[in-house]
Each structure stands twice: as structure tokens, then as C-alpha cells.
Amino acid sequence: MLFGREAELGLMAAFARGAPEFGPVLLFSGEPGAGKTALLDAGAEQAERAGRRVLRATALEYEADLTYGALNLVLHPLLDQLPALDEAHRHAVAVICGLEPGPPPAQLLAGAAALALLTRVAADRPLMLVVDDAPWLDLASAMALAYVARRLRDAAVRLLVAARSELENVFVRSGFDAHVLPPLSERSADALLADRFPALPANVRRRIRAEALGNPLALLDLPAALDADPRPLTDTLPLTERLTALYARRLRDLPGGTRELLLFVVLAGAENSMTLEQCTRMPTGQDDLAPAERAGIVRLNPRSGRLEFRHPLLRSAVVELSASEERRHAHALLAEAFRLDPQRRAWHLGQSASGPDEDVARLLEAVSGDLLHAGNSTRATAAMLRAAELSPARADRARRVARAAYLGSHVTGQLQAGPRLLVDAQPEPDGAPSLAAVTAAAYQLLNGEGDASSAQRLLVAALDALPGPLDAADDPTVEALHTLVAVGFYAGRAEFWADTHRQFARVLPELPELLALLDVAFGDPARGDVSVVGRLDAALDGLRFSSDPVRITRVATAAAHLDRVGRAREPLWRVIDDGRRGGAVAKEIESLFLIGLDAWVRGRWDELEQVVDDGLRLCDELGYALTAAPGRYLRAMADAARGREAVADEAAEQLLLWAAPRRLYTLAAYASHVRCLLQLPHGRFESAYRHAASVSPAGTLQPFLPHAVWLVFDLVEAATRSGRTAVAAAHVRAAEEAGLGLLSDRLGLLVGAAGALTDPADWRDRFDLVLAASGAERWPFDRARVQLVYGEQLRRAHAPADARAQLAAAVDAFRDLRAAPWAGRAVRELRAAGGIDPGGDELTPQEATVARLAATGLTNKEIAAQLYLSPRTVSTHLSRVFPKLGIGSRGALRDALERRRH
Incomplete structure (x- = not known):
């Protein structure tokens, strides 16, 4: 093929x-x-x-x-x-x-x-x-x-x-x-790699695609070269002999000074971040560039003063054709040239070393952290591995390899390579593993296997072995505690958090601000207060100029339950773009799901489906089984709201099956939320109540199970509609006493509406108040749900005119979201209130024709060709047909049309 x-x-x-x-x-x-x-x-x-x-x-x-x-x-x-x-x-x-x-x-x-x-x-x-x-x-x-x-x-x-x-x-x-013959398109190149090398990690596939520039031979040969070279991806990729011969043909005919200059250019990154004048402070001169320009190997960009190679793999060929001694000599000269730039100096010192050197290893270890904070996660991992190679002491080598394994699985998406590195991270046979090794192993167990219990035992045992209070700047300890927080979140069990808080008090009494925010705002927002909101907003503002993918995703994660992820959208997209270039791929996954969460609450469900599907594909490719759970939850919520009920229910079942043997209560809460949302639009309130109460019993907000915050309105609605008014009122009191409505505008809307539902006296004023609140329109699905229950209350209170206004607005909002089941419920209530469906339930002649053709199995493109329309117009007609027929998918068209005909 x-x-x-x-x-x-x-x-x-x-x-x-x-x-x-x-x-x-x-x-x-x-x-x-x-x-x-x-x-x-x-x-x-x-x-x-x-x-x-x-x-x-x-x-x-x-x-x-x-x-x-x-x-x-x-x-x-x-x-x-x-x-x-x-x-x-x-x-x-x-x-x-x-x-x-x-x-x-x-x-x-x-x-x-x-x-x-x-x-x-x-x-x-x-x-x-x-x-x-x-x-x-x-x-x-x-x-x-x-x-x-x-x-x-x-x-x-x-x-x-x-x-x-x-x-x-x-x-x-x-x-x-x-x-x-043009280069292969990005899509064709990706399809070729996926077909020939299905096990190739996504970040490696992206890097190969970027370097090959659509050249089929490069696409087929680079994976073999990488497989033979176990080093992490760095600035240049290794080449096979065939590729070296292909791209080196012109290089061998160049003068020695020109080849030396090109080697300096590649090793210094001159074509990316240095001007030629900076690079040519080396022993070679700018005049040596002319033969390479005449041979069509490079060109000088007159605007930036930087070099551009005709093909990225020519850079690799320059390195492949050089001798190791030439490379070490060039790196030594570059280290001297960059003596005022600590990061570059340390990197080049590390590459110029020919044997163990603890001073250089220590420099590289420090630089690895700086590179990570600067957003260069790939080189940060490579620097840590090089520091391990240069470590004279076995214990230092083991610790640094473990840190590289953690960076690989936690940041760059190399979860599957972690076990091999952790084998190399073993200290002396009678020595205890370093805290870095334990943290890497715990992360591996949690995100790969979902084994929260084993991960927690490992971390607690390693932290218990540490002496008394440590400095908050102790990076291994802070990372271990961050991992412990992640374990506690997925486990969703109070005893896990008790151990976590014991370690906080013993090891780091003065928590770093970000860890403290995650502990409260993310781990248990119901026990937070308004001051958390201000601290969180300050942290979000600080992301404006940050390039650190770990910090960006952690701050955005802390904002998740307080509906503030939207303030981190731009930094999160920077992380996603970096991952797509082969950098922080693991953080890219988290960022995609965080963007998906913001898209869910803001009613941008088309965006949700796109970004979440991208993240789930990466999880499947890279083996991040547990990391995929939030994405599967979000996708199931959108499917449920849009009427793809069988798909959503199957996703909930899979979440539950995965959670049960591992006792991951958060995943069980995900499944219950999805199934609750499936029941509510159809009026199955008894079942909806059972699902909501399984997450948090009525009258309480389950400690350390933050998902309970998102289910307050669902539980209260299901309770009141199933005759449990006292229970519903108790749950509203719990939410109000916790101050949930003060933590975000969206929670204020939902908690306020829940209070209106349970207030027999002032319910109209309370509904009017929450719907008129500033910012309520930013949450279109939640606002429409409030308008729906308000309209239902008004109709039952014999105020049909007011009911029709609320219900008609809800119908329009649900249809804009393509939330067919909810639109169906609102339309039924509107008709019962004597209203007329604002969108009408009669199909126009054009809509009927499109629907009949779609029911036969034709694609939008095929329908468009028959009717002389654009595929986009066909899609628009179908988006109007589905809610009118009360269905959520193309597969239900035939039966719906048949029912309408009869």
C-alpha cells in the first residue's frame, strides 16, 4: 500500500x-x-x-x-x-x-x-x-x-x-x-508510521514526522535507527546507514573547515536560537559557509541571521559523519563560548566529558530542573540521563536515573520506558531505593496499572524513612507528596488522605503554595473557603508567562473543581502545542482533558469531543490507562447529554469495571454521574437519585471525594422530583454551610437553584435571583437546566405564561447544544404549559429529504452530491432534525421517521 x-x-x-x-x-x-x-x-x-x-x-x-x-x-x-x-x-x-x-x-x-x-x-x-x-x-x-x-x-x-x-x-x-512527487502530507505520513510501526509512541511518531518532512524513506528508516539507539530523543535523530549515505552525499565533498562549521552550528543550535555571528566565534570562520550554501545544504536567512538546513535530517547527517572526538572537542569549545549561559555551558560540558565527572553531573542535574521549568522537557530528561552516566557513585547514578524515569513517565509521555530505567535505578544490593526511584515507581503503578494501594504504600514507607521536617525546596520530597495527592484523588478514600496529611505535617509542615492549593481546591473543595479562590486566581495569573508544563497543568488542575480552568486555557494550549512537537506529551494529555472540562461547563461540546478524543488516543498509544479516566468521563457526559445513551452507558460501565477491583472511588463517582445524567432528562428521578446519592449521601458532601461538589443540583433535583423533599433540603443546607456557592459563579448558580427548588415560600424570587446573577450565561447547559426546572415549577404553580418564557429559553439553549434528550423534556413541558415549540417539530421539506437519505446510510458528502448542497449544509439540516425527532444519533433516524409516518 x-x-x-x-x-x-x-x-x-x-x-x-x-x-x-x-x-x-x-x-x-x-x-x-x-x-x-x-x-x-x-x-x-x-x-x-x-x-x-x-x-x-x-x-x-x-x-x-x-x-x-x-x-x-x-x-x-x-x-x-x-x-x-x-x-x-x-x-x-x-x-x-x-x-x-x-x-x-x-x-x-x-x-x-x-x-x-x-x-x-x-x-x-x-x-x-x-x-x-x-x-x-x-x-x-x-x-x-x-x-x-x-x-x-x-x-x-x-x-x-x-x-x-x-x-x-x-x-x-x-x-x-x-x-x-511532493512530500507526503502529515496525515499520510502519520498513517504510514501507524501502519508499519503500530507500537511507536505518539511523541516519537510526531518527532519522526517533523524530521522526515514527508520523505517516505526517512519515515521508514528512522524508527529502526531509534530502536537501535536507546538514548532519549535529543536535538538530532540517529540515522541508519542508508539514510546517512542518502543525506551525506553532499557533505563528504565539502572542505574540512565547512564541515567543522556545520558541526558547530548543529551542536550549538545556531539554526534555532543563535545568530551566525555568535556561532562563528569558534575557530572556524563565516567564509567557510559558502561551499555549503553553494551545495544547497544550508541557506542564511537574511532577516534573522540564522541558518536553515534544506532538510532537517541533514543536521543529523552532519553529526553522524563526525567522529566522537570531533564532537567532544566542539562541545568543549562551545562550553567555553557559553560560559555566561549556565544551562548551555552545563549541557556542553556534559557532552564533552569522556568519563565520570561528579562536578559536571551535578551541574547537569541542576540544569535539568531549569530546562523543565523553561518548558524543554525532552532535553531536561536527556540532561538527567547524561548526569547519571557521568556519576562516579552508584547511589548518585541510581538516583539520577530514577529522576529521569519519573520525568519520562510524568512529563514526556514515556511511561512504557519507565520499568527499564527503574531497573537501572537500583542502588547497591543492600541499599534502600532513593525517594526519586520510589516516586517514579509509584507514578508508574498509579497511571499504568491504576494500583493506587501499592503506590500509596510505597510512598508512605519511603517518606516515613525520611528524617524530620525538610526544606520545602527539597524537590524529591515535594514530587513524592504531589504523587501522593494524585493517589489520594483517584482513590477517593478518607484513609488515604489521612496518611497524606500526616506526611504533610511530619515532612513538610510549610507546604509549597501549589501543593497546598491542590490539597484543598482539588482534593476536597468542600472544606475550602473564599480565601482559596483568591490564592488560586493569583496562581492562575502567574501562568501568563510560564513555560513549565508541570506547573501549568498542576495550577489548572487545582482550578478544576472551582470552574476556573478557563483562565488557564492559553497556557494549557502552549503545553498541548509543545506535546505535539514531541515535548511534554504526558502533560499534553492532561491539558487536553482540562480544556475538555472547561469546554463541558461552557457548553463548547464540539471542542470537548475533539480534544478529549485526541487525549484518549494518546492514552491508548502510550499506555496511560488511569490518566484516560477523566477523558472517558467527559466524553461519556457529552454523549449522555446529546442522547448517545448506549455509548455513554457503556463508558460508565467500563469505568465502573475498572474502578471496582482497584477500589478507585473517584472513577466510580464518574460512572454514577454519567448514569445520573442519563436518567434525568427522561424523568427517571428515582434511578437518578440512587446514582447521585451513591457518590455522596444526601445531607453530606463526601469528604475527599470532590466529585460530590458537581452533583449537588443533580441530587437535589432527583430528590425533590422523587418525593424526598426533606432529604433535598438537608443536602442544600450542607452545600450552603460549606459555602460552595461562594467558590465559583457556576456553583453559585447551581447551589442557588437547588435552594430555590427546596424553598416552598420564596422559590420564585430565588430562581429569578440566580438566573439574573452576573455570569450565569457563561454556563449555558446549567443555566438551561435551571430554566427548565423553574419552568416546571411555574407550570405546576399555575403560572403558564411565565412558565412558557422559561421553558422556551431552555428549549433554545438545549438545541444550540444539540442536547436532544433535554430539548425533548423541555418541549414536552412547554406544550403542557400551552406553549408552541419555538423551533417547531415539523420537518421542512429540505430537512425531510435529508433525513430520508441519511436514514438509508448515505454519508453527508453523498447526500450533498445528490441534492446539490454542501456537506456543511447537510450537517446543519441534520442537527435540526435530531432534536425535532427526539433522537441523538444517525442510527435512530429510520425508526424515528417510521414512527412519525404512522
Whole structure:
């Protein structure tokens, strides 16, 4: 299968069939590795299927001086037809093929003889001549084949030719146009990698895609080179011998000074972040650049003063062709040049070292943290591993390898590589593992296996072994406590949090601000107060100029239950973009789900589905099983709200099945919330109440299970509608006493509406108050739900006109969200109040036609073609049809239309 070459395959198929619009030659050109040979192979197969006999010749550079060598390959299979030619042509072919002695025939005679033989053979069966690497044809063969091509008069003989675009070839000089093979699109490149290397981690696949720039050979060879090189991804990728030969051809002919300059440029990152003047303070000079520019290897950007390589893999080739001693020497000079830049100096010192060196290892360890805070997570991991390699003491080496394993799994998405590194992180046989190793192992257990209990035991035991209070700047301890908070969140059990708070008090009595925020705002917001909101807002404001993916995601996570993730959208997108470039992929996953959470509460459900699906795909590819749970919850909530009930219920079941044996109460709460939301729009309040109360019993806000905060309104609505008014009132009191309504505008809307539902006296004033509150319109789904229950109350209180106003607004909001089940409930209430559906439930003629065609299984594109519409218009019609029919998916169209017909 040739990915991304559909257009070229179509051209060759028509050419092989003898389509009249083609001339006698179809010529493809492209850069080395563009897939020309694979394309010719496919063309040969197509020609044989079209009934043609295929003759092949591959030109070789070392045979360029062999007279008629390539023509010999073409004509040799046809020698059985030699007696049918006249004597002059017969003798010329016999000499070319080595059957008879004599001097090589003149080019004109050779061309005429070849034409005569090919025409004779094609009279019995059409021919396809396939010529690869045309620029390497020996001159005599090239002239003879060009002679044949220019004199063919029908489609019985055709030539399929490939040539490198940077080299001249005889067919272009003879006037035949070349079809240039473009690089593969990003989508085709990704499909090729996924097909050939399905186990390749997503961040590695992205990096390969970026470096290969759509070159098929590079896409196929780079994974093999990476598999043979266990080092983490750094500035240049390792190359196979074939790729090195391909991209190094021009480099070997450069003067020594030019190659030295290019090596300095690559190792210094001059083409990314340095001007050439800075780089050429090295022993080489700027004049040495000219040969590389003339060879088309680099160009100088006149605006930035930085170099641009013609292809990213040329950078790798520069490094591959250098000797290790040359690289160490260059790094030593660069370390001196960057003596005022601690990060770069430490990096180059580490690369220039030839043996263990604790001073350099210590510098690299410190720089690793700086690089992480600066957003360069990939190099941070590489620096820590290099520090481990340079560590003379085994204990230091083990600790640093463990830290690299933690960074890899926690930040860069290399969870599956963690166990191998942790094996190398073992200290002396009788020594205890470092806190860094325990933290990495606990993170691995939690996010890979979902084993919160084992992760907690490991962390508590390691923290108990530490001496008394430590400095809050002790990074390993802080990371261990952050991991303990994550364990407590997913476990959702009070005893886990009791151990966590015991460790806080014993090990770090003065918690860092971010850890303190996560403990309260994220771990148990019901025990927070308004001061938490101000501290959280200050932390969110501080993200404006932050590049640290760990800090950005942790602050945004702390904001999750207080509906403030929206204030971190821009920093979160920076993290996502970095992950898509192959950087902090694990943080990219978390950021995608955080953006999805903000999209859920703000009614941007199309965005939710896109970002959450992206995150879930990464989780599946990289093995982040538990990390996927929030994404699966959000996707199920959107599916439930939009009427994809079977899908949502199955997702809830899977969450529950995964949570039960591991006793992960938070995942069970996710499942209960989804199922509660499935029941409410259909009036199944008894079942909805059971699901909501399973998360937090009525009248309480379950400690250390923050999901209870999000279910207050759901529980109160289900309780009041199922006749549990006293229970509902008790739950409202618990929420009000906890001050939930003061923690965010959205919680204020929902807690206020819950209070109105349970207030028999002033309910109208209270509903009016919460709906008029500033910012209520920012939460369209929640606001519409409040309008719905308010309208229902008004109708039951015999105020139909006021009820209709609220219910009509709810119908419009639900339809804008494509929340079909909720729109159906609101429409039923509106009709009961004597109102008319503002959107109407009658299908327009156009909508009816689109619906009937969609019910037959046609795609939007196929429907658009039949009705002379755009696919977007078809999609718009269907988005209006679904709520009118009271359905949430295309699969329900046929039954809904049948019911309407009857």
C-alpha cells in the first residue's frame, strides 16, 4: 500500500490502459527517498494487470561508463524476436546484447534497431518499459531510449520513468514533462508510521514526522535507527546507514573547515536560537559557509541571521559523519563560548566529558530542573540521563536515573520506558531505593496499572524513612507528596488522605503554595473557603508567562473543581502545542482533558469531543490507562447529554469495571454521574437519585471525594422530583454551610437553584435571583437546566405564561447544544404549559429529504452530491432534525421517521 500517492497511482493506471491524453512517456521526479522506486513497482503491477508485458531497467551510477549497459537490460528479454528484424537492425541489437562481436553501433542505428524490435514485440502484446534512476543511464542507452520515446506513434509501447529531481536526465532534455512527487502530507505520513510501526509512541511518531518532512524513506528508516539507539530523543535523530549515505552525499565533498562549521552550528543550535555571528566565534570562520550554501545544504536567512538546513535530517547527517572526538572537542569549545549561559555551558560540558565527572553531573542535574521549568522537557530528561552516566557513585547514578524515569513517565509521555530505567535505578544490593526511584515507581503503578494501594504504600514507607521536617525546596520530597495527592484523588478514600496529611505535617509542615492549593481546591473543595479562590486566581495569573508544563497543568488542575480552568486555557494550549512537537506529551494529555472540562461547563461540546478524543488516543498509544479516566468521563457526559445513551452507558460501565477491583472511588463517582445524567432528562428521578446519592449521601458532601461538589443540583433535583423533599433540603443546607456557592459563579448558580427548588415560600424570587446573577450565561447547559426546572415549577404553580418564557429559553439553549434528550423534556413541558415549540417539530421539506437519505446510510458528502448542497449544509439540516425527532444519533433516524409516518 502506497500512502499519500493516490493521484500518482491514478495517473499510472490510466497511462497503462493507453489513455489517449497521455504521450509515450510518464516521468516522475522527486528527491532521494521520495518513493519513486516503490511507485514504479506499483506501476509495473498496474501495467501487467492491463495486459502489458513489462521490461525493466534500473540505472546504476557505477555503470554510467558502460556503453549500452541499460539498453542491454531492456532488450535482452526480447531476443527471441531478433530473426524478424532486417539484417542491420538485427546485427545492431546482437552487438548491444553481446551476441556478436563488433564495435558498438552508432547511436542513430542503435535507437532505430531498438525501436524496430520493441515495435515488433508490441504487435503481439503491448509493452511497458520501466526505467528507474534515469540520470544514471549510460549516455548511449539514454540517447537510444530518448530516440525511441520521440518516435513512438501509438500506445502499444510506453515508458514509465523515474529520476531524481536535482539531477538532469535525458527525457526532460528531450521535452517530456516530469510529474514531481511532493512530500507526503502529515496525515499520510502519520498513517504510514501507524501502519508499519503500530507500537511507536505518539511523541516519537510526531518527532519522526517533523524530521522526515514527508520523505517516505526517512519515515521508514528512522524508527529502526531509534530502536537501535536507546538514548532519549535529543536535538538530532540517529540515522541508519542508508539514510546517512542518502543525506551525506553532499557533505563528504565539502572542505574540512565547512564541515567543522556545520558541526558547530548543529551542536550549538545556531539554526534555532543563535545568530551566525555568535556561532562563528569558534575557530572556524563565516567564509567557510559558502561551499555549503553553494551545495544547497544550508541557506542564511537574511532577516534573522540564522541558518536553515534544506532538510532537517541533514543536521543529523552532519553529526553522524563526525567522529566522537570531533564532537567532544566542539562541545568543549562551545562550553567555553557559553560560559555566561549556565544551562548551555552545563549541557556542553556534559557532552564533552569522556568519563565520570561528579562536578559536571551535578551541574547537569541542576540544569535539568531549569530546562523543565523553561518548558524543554525532552532535553531536561536527556540532561538527567547524561548526569547519571557521568556519576562516579552508584547511589548518585541510581538516583539520577530514577529522576529521569519519573520525568519520562510524568512529563514526556514515556511511561512504557519507565520499568527499564527503574531497573537501572537500583542502588547497591543492600541499599534502600532513593525517594526519586520510589516516586517514579509509584507514578508508574498509579497511571499504568491504576494500583493506587501499592503506590500509596510505597510512598508512605519511603517518606516515613525520611528524617524530620525538610526544606520545602527539597524537590524529591515535594514530587513524592504531589504523587501522593494524585493517589489520594483517584482513590477517593478518607484513609488515604489521612496518611497524606500526616506526611504533610511530619515532612513538610510549610507546604509549597501549589501543593497546598491542590490539597484543598482539588482534593476536597468542600472544606475550602473564599480565601482559596483568591490564592488560586493569583496562581492562575502567574501562568501568563510560564513555560513549565508541570506547573501549568498542576495550577489548572487545582482550578478544576472551582470552574476556573478557563483562565488557564492559553497556557494549557502552549503545553498541548509543545506535546505535539514531541515535548511534554504526558502533560499534553492532561491539558487536553482540562480544556475538555472547561469546554463541558461552557457548553463548547464540539471542542470537548475533539480534544478529549485526541487525549484518549494518546492514552491508548502510550499506555496511560488511569490518566484516560477523566477523558472517558467527559466524553461519556457529552454523549449522555446529546442522547448517545448506549455509548455513554457503556463508558460508565467500563469505568465502573475498572474502578471496582482497584477500589478507585473517584472513577466510580464518574460512572454514577454519567448514569445520573442519563436518567434525568427522561424523568427517571428515582434511578437518578440512587446514582447521585451513591457518590455522596444526601445531607453530606463526601469528604475527599470532590466529585460530590458537581452533583449537588443533580441530587437535589432527583430528590425533590422523587418525593424526598426533606432529604433535598438537608443536602442544600450542607452545600450552603460549606459555602460552595461562594467558590465559583457556576456553583453559585447551581447551589442557588437547588435552594430555590427546596424553598416552598420564596422559590420564585430565588430562581429569578440566580438566573439574573452576573455570569450565569457563561454556563449555558446549567443555566438551561435551571430554566427548565423553574419552568416546571411555574407550570405546576399555575403560572403558564411565565412558565412558557422559561421553558422556551431552555428549549433554545438545549438545541444550540444539540442536547436532544433535554430539548425533548423541555418541549414536552412547554406544550403542557400551552406553549408552541419555538423551533417547531415539523420537518421542512429540505430537512425531510435529508433525513430520508441519511436514514438509508448515505454519508453527508453523498447526500450533498445528490441534492446539490454542501456537506456543511447537510450537517446543519441534520442537527435540526435530531432534536425535532427526539433522537441523538444517525442510527435512530429510520425508526424515528417510521414512527412519525404512522
